[in-house]
Amino acid sequence: DAKTTQPPSMDCAEGRAANLPCNHSTISGNEYVYWYRQIHSQGPQYIIHGLKNNETNEMASLIITEDRKSSTLILPHATLRDTAVYYCIVMEGYSSASKIIFGSGTRLSIRP
Amino acid sequence: DTAVSQTPKYLVTQMGNDKSIKCEQNLGHDTMYWYKQDSKKFLKIMFSYNNKELIINETVPNRFSPKSPDKAHLNLHINSLELGDSAVYFCASSQDLGGYTFGSGTRLTVV
Numbered sequence: 001d002a003k004t005t006q007p008p009s010m011d012c013a014e015g016r017a018a019n020l021p022c023n024h025s026t027i028s029g030n031e032y033v034y035w036y037r038q039i040h041s042q043g044p045q046y047i048i049h050g051l052k053n054n055e056t057n058e059m060a061s062l063i064i065t066e067d068r069k070s071s072t073l074i075l076p077h078a079t080l081r082d083t084a085v086y087y088c089i090v091m092e093g094y095s096s097a098s099k100i101i102f103g104s105g106t107r108l109s110i111r112p
Numbered sequence: 113d114t115a116v117s118q119t120p121k122y123l124v125t126q127m128g129n130d131k132s133i134k135c136e137q138n139l140g141h142d143t144m145y146w147y148k149q150d151s152k153k154f155l156k157i158m159f160s161y162n163n164k165e166l167i168i169n170e171t172v173p174n175r176f177s178p179k180s181p182d183k184a185h186l187n188l189h190i191n192s193l194e195l196g197d198s199a200v201y202f203c204a205s206s207q208d209l210g211g212y213t214f215g216s217g218t219r220l221t222v223v
Contacts, residue, residue, distance in 0.1 A: 032209065034211060036211075036212075041217075042216060042217070043116075043202050043215050043216050043217050044155065044202070044204075044214045046211030046212060047211075049209065049211060097167055097168065099157050100212060102155040
């Protein structure tokens with residue numbers, strides 16, 4: 001079972017920041033927070049991951065609370081192409097036995 | 113160059129047939145995976161291989177047999193196809209902590 005809780009859907013105006021929340025209250029010390037998204041009919045796409053510090057890359061920012069029980073993915077200037085299902089995943093640090101367990105994610109709709 | 117490529121993209125076949133889906137990655141990753149996405153859009157892991165060795169087998173029926181001839185390839189062979197096997201199958205690869213790279217999927221329809 002997925003170890004995260006996300007709202008089933010959200011919407012955001014184009015050009016605004018999209019803030020997607022995720023609850024992972026049972027996260028353990030060696031588990032990372034990963035975000036992926038799946039645009040319609042495509043394979044899932046890796047976005048970002050972090051352990052406890054906030055992270056930023058060219059796609060998004062990841063804010064992890066100090067107690068690590070929740071996080072927020074921020075898309076700073078959402079475009080129509082950001083419409084997708086976004087998955088928040090917790091997973092142990094890389095080993096050959098690591099595996100992503102997908103939940104139901106958040107369906108993000110960007111409105112013009 | 114496509115990082116993780118799957119063939120075919122679409123596959124329509126009759127019940128009882130045997131079919132294969134091929135996956136290749138050119139990223140130099142050690143680990144490869146097969147995921148199944150059903151009609152309700154849930155993504156579930158089926159198998160993972162690390163350097164040609166089977167690591168994860170998520171109680172998938174014996175009709176599904178993965179084969180990894182080398183660490184860049186992970187093929188999926190399915191015997192005696194059933195209607196319930198209809199789904200989109202995704203191949204993925206990973207290395208270290210950098211996240212998985214997924215292929216574009218193979219849509220299998222069993223009629």
